[in-house]
Amino acid sequence: MSEPPPTGKTLLVSAESHRILASGSPLRWRRNVMYRLLVAAPLLAVVCCAVSGKAATAAPLTAAQKKELNDIRSDAGKASGLVSRKKFEEAEQVLADAEARLDKIIKEAELPETDVQVRAIRKLLETQRSILIKATGGKAGAPDVSFVSDVAPILVDKCLRCHDENNTSGGLRLDTFAALERGGQSGPLLVPRNPALSRIMQRVGALNPQLRMPRNAEPLSESELRTLAAWITAGAPFDGTDKNVSLSLLSKNPAAAKEKIEIVKATGNETVSFIRDVAPTFVNTCGGCHGNRRSGGLSLATFEGVMVGGESGRAVVPGDVEASILFQKLRDGEMPQGNQARITRKFYADLQTWIKEGAKYDGNDPKRPLRELIPTPEQLRAQELAKLTAEGWLDKRRTESVALWKQSFPQGGEPLLHETDDFLVVGDVAQRRLEDVGSWAQEHAAALRSMFNLKDEPLFKGKLAIFVFKDRFGYEEFNSTIHRREVPREVVGHSEVTAAQDRAFAAVQDVGDDADPHSPGMQLNVVEHVTGAFLKRDGGSIPDWLARGAGLAIAAGKLKEGNAYMAALRGRAGDALRQANLTDPADVFNNGQFSPADIGPIGYVLVDYLLRQGGAGRFGQLVKRFQAGDTPQAAIQSVYQTTPRQLGTTFVQSASLATSGKKAKKGS
Known part of the structure; x- marks a missing residue:
């Protein structure tokens, strides 16, 4: 409910609203009060701008009409005396009669509500009405209304579709009395004892369907309007026991809701x-x-x-x-x-x-x-895992890794296994090939320990499983079964490590030992994805470019000159940058900017650039910031003392220059 701000015009109609309420004519309340609320503003502007005695086109008052206005003022003033003598019903009748007579003369004489005498009498009626309401506890002229039994069902039926816990249109919730009291972005909904000034009545009683609530639905009935207005007139009291109880409960089981x-x-x-x-x-x-x-x-x-x-x-x-x-x-x-x-x-x-x-x-x-x-289910799971011994973790990894393999290939036989100090290699290649993979991975583990200043602690709880597939079919089938996804032909490996490390593996297709512009060779393939798994082991939000590029950049320093795959990566990264057409260079550090096939090349040149800019020490700090949950903005600002936009700009320029330089050299 996006409520319009109340205007001064509401002060002109609140007394009349009480009279109409007492007469039991909510439709008239809607038509008269809301008409003035919505129309009085432009009308008042026109009147105030008039410069002649014909400020309103009404004819001069007759002597009889002037006398009647004086009599109305005199009679209305008697209400407070009746109230002091506790003659409340008589006072109510006096005020109702005075309001009716005032309405009649306004109509006959075509007086505007801004007429000085009309405004003075309206103000007097409002004052006298307030005295009566205060003396009667807000019940004068209004029937007893229960919020629990009478009002809550209306709000549940008409309002909760747009204003409950899950749908706070206009920042407004109406699913509890406490929320109703708070109001929305436009302020309080209720002015106790004054329906005309209460935003909720202004909206549900509006004549304009574009302003009326509930939007795009049937308006409140006359009976519902009367009930809501009578409840506000009585002071908007709460007759339940807990203001935070849902209105659906209040409306459907009021007896239980009132029980202490x-x-x-x-x-x-x-x-x-x-x-x-x-x-x-x-x-x-x-x-x-x-x-x-x-x-x-x-x-x-x-x-x-x-x-x-x-x-x-x-x-x-x-x-x-x-x-x-x-x-x-x-x-x-x-x-x-x-x-x-x-x-x-x-x-x-x-x-x-x-x-x-x-x-x-x-x-x-x-x-x-x-x-x-x-604890959450994840926390409970972590608590159970914390009880595992080193041998328990290893048993778990062996059992679950074989189970994942069999889930992917239910018709196949048992996979072959090979273990090293830090890795459990599982696959359908020859045993000798599993041993090669384990040897490459273990050799790289030493490089990771050195770069990230680790001593003899295990790299993973229960070791890292490395799934090795002898052909493309096996790798794609694993992705389809375990991850429910398809992978581009250029992608020949990946890794997954959960925060608790209850699942920790790298998966690689055996691409052969020889590297070419389109294939990294098996050793580089293993190194790339073991590194990605290692970076994910401590949780946080490791960007895809970092997980993919770190292993390639680290391995590049140990490869022989002229590796065809690594040389091709720079050209592919340049092409990817041009195709991405980044409007903000800082986006290069964010996920979702490049295709899965381009993340590897981009990651390689980006990590290589960061290593050359700040060395392995700063790069290690950057990884730790990401593992701690930092955003790219915060991590880069903290480690490199610059903004992602500035660092991204220099990277894109260097990558473009390197690419164009290589192409020029090749063409010369």
């Missing part, structure tokens, strides 16, 4: 802990339907939500397992829908015990999201 919820703190003598034994299942198994979605009005996102319950009533009744609807639905297989396998016997038993022991809370703030109190 008592949260009892755990003593420490309980046999079951809510946070340790119950909450993880609520979050990880039940949270999909009963988190932000609040299926059935039930939220299990906080302890408070657990205890409040949903549309069917109290989810948990302390001390009474059978009366707890949550337990009933779990026992009867109704929850979680389609996910019963994740409800363990231990959880089922713990839930019963926790309820029997009083459903006590061993946390601090019952409103705090349970997700913040318990």
